Amino acid sequence: MTLPMILLLVIIFIAIILFALDALPADVIGIGIMTALVVTGVLTPEEGILGFGSETAIKTLGLLLLTTALIKTGFVQMVTRRIVQGVGDNKNRLFWIVSLGTAGMGSFTSNTASTAFFLPVTLSVSKKLKQHPSKMLMSMAFAAILSSSMTAIATSTNLVVSGLLTSYGLEPMGIFELTPIGIPILIVGLLYMFFIGRKLIPERELEGNNRYLPRDTRYYAEVEIPKKSPWVEKEIQQLGLRDEYDISIINIERPGEGEVKPSGKTRLHAGDQLVLDGCREGIFALNDHKAVRFTSTPEEELPEAIKKKYGMAEVVLLPSSSLVGQTLRGLSYRKRFGIQVLGIQRRGKVLRERLLNERLQVGDQMLIHGDPETIASLENGDNFRIISDTIEEPKNTKKAPYALIIFMLSVGLAAANILPLAISTMIGALLIFVTRCITPAEAYKSMNWSALILIGCMLALGKAMATSGLANYLAGELVAWIGTGHAYLLLGGFFMLSMILTQPMSNQAAAVVVLPIAIETALQLGLNPRTFAMMIAVGAATSYITPLEPACMMVYGPGNYRFMDFVKVGSLLTLLIFGISMLLVPVLWPF
Incomplete structure (x- = not known):
């Protein structure tokens, strides 16, 4: 093992610890990884920043712009509210409408976005039907994650996998290439949650009238x-x-x-x-x-x-928020937002003292106080989602049809192989500006830049895995240890490895670490690398057994969950997805 390989292993080990401890925002850890790779000489400066100009980064940028247009024009809010308003007084209908609606939206946008927009209306209807929110919110978050394997654009992890495939001279992932495995996973996952999963979740009483503070x-x-x-x-x-x-x-x-x-x-x-x-x-x-x-x-x-005279509202801090990692004191939040934060709940624990010095984290629930109009205006930004009981239509949706048509056109051009996804999404981005669905200033202010930064940095890690020879070395050691003729064992092992790493790390980071090793292993054994790539794409999206996935973090507080609730419900779901993948992936993408 060479010095660059050893240095790379050390960097990966430190990164895993930082991700697991949630010591810093994921994009900051990503920047640290990229910087360390260049400073230690594992990558040249040109190689380190290559990911930001890659096709994967352009695809991600285009999709973020298109998704932002759907949200800012009110299309997403309008659809989510109308879907949930059709529930009536049937609790089972609520489950299926919310789960299928969340999964449908998550198939073409991020699972965090779909969870964020279904969260307030689900809470509202659950209260109306006198159903404890814990019975719905975990199912809703899991439905969003289950949709990750429906299309190549359902999650940025799939785009990263697609980019790594092209770096090895293989065809990129097709828009609907994962759909044949994604549909069975979604169906089985939702049936499991309907008949078994939600029954494993206890109904914990919220303490007092205020769910945040005893x-x-x-x-x-x-x-x-x-x-x-x-x-x-x-x-x-x-x-x-x-x-x-x-x-x-x-x-x-x-x-x-x-x-x-x-x-x-x-x-x-x-x-x-x-x-x-x-x-x-x-x-x-x-x-x-x-x-x-x-x-x-x-x-x-x-x-x-x-x-x-004054309103009190409950909000949750979104993964796209620029406030993550900052303190209330440093934000001057009263002057900036016109609100007061009265209490914070984080992962089931109430923060009572020294709130001004607490660094905010994704999924933090806050009890806020302020003028009702000021509170309502928070919905227009990308920092908070109000989880109160009101269901209101967006005020202006005139441009929503344009945003939808442009989004469908961009995806359709790529799906029909008329244009690469990177180009079709850039055309779509141009059209949303020309039609004034949103202005460039609105788009740049509202976009989830942290996702783009993380992807660019993680692609540098993927490059390091290849250029340092670490992926090839580990693949050789793996083949020598396991031997030939154990394709299914290797396939299952890579699924489990990516699934385990995705719990403490980001999904993209887990895929970037595991996929190069899997591809090198497949090439050395004369197997189809695509089989392993699709398995890892599914495995990296299987993040159910901890609440560290952003979609799960958003529902943790409102559902009054405990850490072990996710372990109990998510473990069996993970095994089901593993079984489906082991059966279907080798059939859909033969060795």
Whole structure:
């Protein structure tokens, strides 16, 4: 084993640990991998950045632009809401409509996008039917992931696999090449969730009226600022209420002026009537403070008058959010978004203290407070998804038909082999700008750039696997250890390896690490590399046994799940998909 091989193994090992610990955002880890490959000399600088100009990167960019147009024109929101509105009062119908709708959307967009848009309406209808959200949300997330093998554009992992195939001189993955294996996986997966999976999920009661913060820890109180208060003429941000007392000011009534929206720079005046939100200990500690005079007894319910004037909503942080990895303090979130964050729940755990210093993560649920119009405007961005009970139609969908036609045209040209996917999607991107479905500024602001960055960096890792000789070396060792005549054993082993790696790592990273070894192994044994490539594409998308998949992270809190719920339900589903793949992949793509 040469020095570049050893260095590459060390880089991969460190990357796996960083992915598993969720120490940094995935795209940041990707940049670190690419940089390390160049600095250590495993790749030249030109080879390191080659992935960003590759056909795979162009395909991904084009599809991201087309998907953004579908979302920004209101097409996706309109379809998801109308689908769910047809449920009626039948819980079984809810399961099938939501699952098939999510899978259908996920077949042509990312599974995270389909999960994000079905999440609020599913919660709303579940509440209407008096069904615990846990019975639907995991099924919905799993349906989105199951759709990953329906088409080549269902997930960026398939595009990465396709790009690696071309780097070995093989044909790229066809748009519907995976569909014959994707349909059985989807059908069996949904039947499993309907008859078995959802019955394994317990219905845990949410604690109190607030699903984020237990009843005995959050209180509301009305106070008045006396004339001699040390708070008079001070800005709210100077008081240190969050840090010292874990308290927020959520409303101000000022004599002679009426309602004043609180912000960090709001100066307090004598006679101001404040509504406070905070932990019990902080509220009662403030009761002994001479800065305020309590005008009501601290209660666990927000005063009705304030409820009418101000809204409180539940939101989830999306994988596409630019806020991931940042702190609330660093964001100046009150000034930027016009809201207050009252509580955060992360993977089943409530974060009660020092919220301003918490680094935000994908799937974080937040209880926010602010003007109803301000809260509603959050839906227009790509940071939050409101998971409240309202089902509203998008206000303006005039351009939605154009976005849909352009999307279908772009995919159709590639599916019919008239144009390569990279070119057809670029034509589509040009058309969405010409028809003004969205402006370039809107597109660039709303796109999931982290996905594109991660793919470019992961392609550098794939290049390193080949140029360093590590893939060929490991393939030779594998063949020498297992021997010839064990094609099925190798095929199953590569599925399991990619499936295991995809749990802590990103799907793309898992595919990039495993696929070069599998292709080299197939070539050394005189087998069809495509058989192994399709198996790994399926395996890298089989991420059900942990909630670390972004689609699962988004439903973790709203469903009140525990980590072991995914292990229990996802393990059997993984075995079913493994069995289907072992039966059908060698038939559809013979050795």
